[in-house]
Amino acid sequence: MNSSKKYTPTESELEILQILWNKGEATVRDVHDELEKVKDTGYTTTLKMMQIMTEKGVVERDTTTRTHVYKPLFSRELAQKNFLKKMLNGLFKGSETRLAMGALDQKKPSEQEIKEIKDFLKQFEEQ
Amino acid sequence: MNSSKKYTPTESELEILQILWNKGEATVRDVHDELEKVKDTGYTTTLKMMQIMTEKGVVERDTTTRTHVYKPLFSRELAQKNFLKKMLNGLFKGSETRLAMGALDQKKPSEQEIKEIKDFLKQFEEQ
DNA sequence: CTTGCATTACGAAATATTTCGTATTACTTT
DNA sequence: AAAGTAATACGAAATATTTCGTAATGCAAG
Incomplete structure (x- = not known):
């Protein structure tokens, strides 16, 4: 038996990662504006999502400025x-x-x- | 905006589909025996999973015999x-x-x- | 400074997925 | 035919994911 569980992004995480991969780095606003073109969810949803991804270590963020800047860590x-x-x-x-x-x-x-x-x-x- | 949602198998569904793709068709027992090598969940879990996949139309099953035989519909x-x-x-x-x-x-x-x-x-x- | 605006924080509801326990049903063995 | 075995059915708990409302905070414009 084998139970090594490697991380796989969820559906929503992948959508966000796509955008981050393209832009290199982005704010929640950036990501959400992109996302909105394709999906119809609120800003705070995107925010929360990206916060969770930060916890998971999928992305990192620079919090030195008020508006946080996110970067993908998962390529x-x-x-x-x-x-x-x-x-x-x-x-x-x-x-x-x-x-x-x-x-x-x-x-x-x-x-x-x-x-x-x-x-x-x-x-x-x-x- | 776009909201055409195309089906994507979930993590678990994909694992089962893998096995069905390989075997062409299989019973729950077949699938579960394979799955067990890699994952450690009960038989009824696999069963339920495959039942749900049937509802979703991801697989079809032949119920003419007591032991149902499943086939993938999603290639x-x-x-x-x-x-x-x-x-x-x-x-x-x-x-x-x-x-x-x-x-x-x-x-x-x-x-x-x-x-x-x-x-x-x-x-x-x-x- | 104070009002308004955009941002983050956070908890929790809504939804989806995964898991399993228990019941039922059919086949097999004795 | 009774008992044991193996299968399906089904509901519901456990977990994971997605969603958003509300509050708090900082910045900028008036």
Whole structure:
């Protein structure tokens, strides 16, 4: 059994992270103005969300100025990698060198495995 | 504003879908036995989960035999595409032809956009 | 300075997800 | 056919996520 729980952003957190990733850093106002274009929730909701993300250590904030400035600590790349890993986990069902148990962290995948991963990714490439 | 909400599997649903995708179809017992290797929850939890997924239309089940057999209706490819889309949404921040608003569904991305997408995907390919 | 405005803080309600206990039902074994 | 076993049904508790109302605070304009 395995109970290493790695952080995955929730739906809402991901939306906020997207904006932070794009802007590099932003205030709650910045983020909320963006969010509003796509989603229809109040300002304090966004604020609270970002406060929670701060607690979780997903973002950090500079509180020296009155208007706090937030930066992502969880990178876009990591989000992608984590998702990819999650998908690959399901892929290596029978394989003895089960990536499934988090091997992707510890050992290098084999040639064969790399090939499979590439095939898996190919679909995104064709047109 | 936009409020078209497309289904995204929750964390737990995804775990179950992984197994169903691999097996093609499976009973609750099958799924639970797999799940147990990785997670430590009771049988009825898995059952309930799969029942809910049935209600949501994420899976379907054959109830002709006593032991129900479940099949995924939500494909691995779609899960990937949705995630990818979500990531791309954040990528086309300023672009006039904002993929952000779900354009990926409706119109073909431009040459330029395709290039950006490919670049984005490249990181997964290098070794 | 004091009024108004934008911000953060915070608690708690609303909602969604995950978990499981208990009951019921069907099949199998004795 | 009775007892045991394994499955589904279902309600509801536990937990996690999302939402927002209200209050407190600081800044800026009058």
